[in-house]
Amino acid sequence: MNVEIIDNFLTPYGLSILKIAIIFAIFLVIYFIRKVLFDLIHNNISKIQSLKKYSKDILSSIRKLLETMFIVINIELTLYVYYDFNSVGDYGIYFNMLYAFLITFIIYTSLNAIANIKLKEISAEDKKIKNEVINVSIKLLNFFIWIIGLLVILHMAGVELTAVISGLGIGGLAVALASKDSLANFFGTLSILFSDVFSQGDWIEVDGNQGTVVEIGLRVTKLRTFDNAIIAIPNAVLANQDVKNWNKRSLGRRIKMHVGVKYDSKREDIQNAVTEIYNMLDQHSGIATKNTKHTYSQSNKKIRAIVSKDDEEGIKKTLLVYLDEFGDSSINILIYCFSKSVKWQEWLEVKQDVMFNIMEILEKNYLEFAFPSMSLYHENELDLRSSK
Numbered sequence: 001m002n003v004e005i006i007d008n009f010l011t012p013y014g015l016s017i018l019k020i021a022i023i024f025a026i027f028l029v030i031y032f033i034r035k036v037l038f039d040l041i042h043n044n045i046s047k048i049q050s051l052k053k054y055s056k057d058i059l060s061s062i063r064k065l066l067e068t069m070f071i072v073i074n075i076e077l078t079l080y081v082y083y084d085f086n087s088v089g090d091y092g093i094y095f096n097m098l099y100a101f102l103i104t105f106i107i108y109t110s111l112n113a114i115a116n117i118k119l120k121e122i123s124a125e126d127k128k129i130k131n132e133v134i135n136v137s138i139k140l141l142n143f144f145i146w147i148i149g150l151l152v153i154l155h156m157a158g159v160e161l162t163a164v165i166s167g168l169g170i171g172g173l174a175v176a177l178a179s180k181d182s183l184a185n186f187f188g189t190l191s192i193l194f195s196d197v198f199s200q201g202d203w204i205e206v207d208g209n210q211g212t213v214v215e216i217g218l219r220v221t222k223l224r225t226f227d228n229a230i231i232a233i234p235n236a237v238l239a240n241q242d243v244k245n246w247n248k249r250s251l252g253r254r255i256k257m258h259v260g261v262k263y264d265s266k267r268e269d270i271q272n273a274v275t276e277i278y279n280m281l282d283q284h285s286g287i288a289t290k291n292t293k294h295t296y297s298q299s300n301k302k303i304r305a306i307v308s309k310d311d312e313e314g315i316k317k318t319l320l321v322y323l324d325e326f327g328d329s330s331i332n333i334l335i336y337c338f339s340k341s342v343k344w345q346e347w348l349e350v351k352q353d354v355m356f357n358i359m360e361i362l363e364k365n366y367l368e369f370a371f372p373s374m375s376l377y378h379e380n381e382l383d384l385r386s387s388k
Contacts, residue, residue: 104149188235249314252338260330286350329369
């Protein structure tokens with residue numbers, strides 16, 4: 001009797017005790033399936049040795065999406081029961097589109113998590129694979145996942161995919177013309193990656209701009225300038241510009257200077273100073289010389305004999321100290337050498353030590369630094385001197 005009273009109360013709302021019981025049972029079953037599914041995914045990921053230690057990270061990345069999927073399934077089944085186990089009507093299309101979107105998102109998230117892990121392992125094992133190649137590969141993978149997902153969503157919405165695909169042939173030319181800059185940037189990206197002119201993290205200089213390469217993207221390359229600003233240069237432009245890469249050197253950062261001494265210096269003192277400066281540089285622990293040993297990279301060993309290994313890998317050991325010129329107000333000594341380290345701070349330290357040593361050598365040989373000066377002679381004094 002009580003059941004009939006409750007049913008009579010619920011009937012105007014399209015419900016009954018049986019429906020509510022079934023809906024509650026569905027909630028329990030789906031909750032149980034969700035827990036079993038999470039454990040199943042975790043166990044399967046754990047079986048893959050290379051992904052075992054990352055299984056928790058991968059599962060956590062898709063957990064919220066899977067929970068959302070189960071909530072949507074709950075809502076659809078509840079409506080199915082509510083409508084007396086008939087179709088949910090027009091809502092079915094929206095549910096199908098939502099399922100397609102969520103499945104695409106789950107595939108996108110899980111593949112990105114796996115791809116990031118696997119590609120990082122590959123790049124750690126094989127240094128030939130550059131970080132920017134990995135970044136671009138992941139972006140291309142994401143692009144194709146969402147294109148396929150969009151086609152599935154359109155199919156679920158009732159759109160004829162054959163008409164869409166055939167329409168691409170007609171509108172393809174117009175799209176290509178409208179996106180010619182994007183296509184040019186994409187091919188510029190491929191040109192940059194295959195040319196190996198610079199890599200992520202390199203210090204480059206291009207068209208008056210210089211900085212560290214933050215990212216080589218599908219459309220632009222981002223530089224972090226030394227005053228901490230970001231410059232985005234389209235890859236189509238960058239691929240056709242002259243690029244100076246300061247990181248393409250493994251041994252030798254140039255130190256070049258002219259040391260000017262006074263004209264009243266003695267020839268013997270200057271000659272001794274030149275010899276001592278050369279010997280000091282030749283024996284300096286931070287200066288690269290012809291006796292400096294260097295281990296070539298593995299990739300360099302495959303270079304053909306016609307290519308200079310030193311030039312290809314960026315190795316400079318030149319050491320020059322010569323009396324160079326008679327300047328307007330000084331006799332100039334040319335000092336031209338390379339530090340062993342290419343790092344800026346270490347280069348500055350070596351350069352500073354070299355300069356202190358040069359000062360000591362000049363003092364030792366009774367030489368003084370010259371500075372721009374001008375001598376004035378009065379005509380009357382010259383006449384008096386000539387008459388005498």
